[in-house]
Amino acid sequence: MNSERQYKQSIDTLSPLNLKLTESFYRRKNVVTIARELLGKGLFTCIDNVITGGIVVETEAYSWKERGCHAFGGKKTNRNAVMFEGGGVVYVYLCYGMHHLVNIVTNRENVAEAVLIRAIEPVEGLSTMFRRRPLIKKEYHLTSGPGKLTRALGIDRNWNGKSLLNSEIWIEDLKFKISRPQITCGPRIGIDYAGDDAKLPWRFCLKDNLWLSQ
DNA sequence: GCAATGATTTACT
């Protein structure tokens, strides 16, 4: 259904309509607001001149101020160091020994906050994404989870620290108007160890979207 | 040095 775009431009002009989100979007202070505003935006990667990606439909916010976050208490480790960089880079880490999860780092340098991308609705490069996930037949299993979408987009931990402003991964403002009634929010998934912080309503979804996780 | 553990997915009963 969707044909794949081939791109010959240099990587810093990849966004075809020049709709890339800029540094000012990512560097703002409120990671929860940014998580909500990322709904409806487009996440893309480009590998070997083939673009893959889709519409962000599910996100979660994480902050050093709460126990769900790898950087809780402001503790910097080898793994989470990228979260302490200024907003506009990606934090990619290996989860359960086999899944790569991608986060959008926000806020200023030395304030560790990020948005986990939990699901996208595939739009671009469908055949390539299916090739990267050979067991998947139904479209709605292709990118409906944080580990699934990184595999479909070809993202692994070597991408940790890449810039969303001038590398082979970026986010575009697709100019979708998302109104509050289209958004559901609730507690984040899979962080029971975080105690009461696990109850924070920091997970955002596009209501009734077919590509939500679970 | 070593043991415990995930911001998950998939297959199977």
Add this chain to the structure above:
DNA sequence: GTAAATCATTGCC
């Protein structure tokens, strides 16, 4: 519904 897969990171000895 439950369980296995699988390994880098973390924290403690």
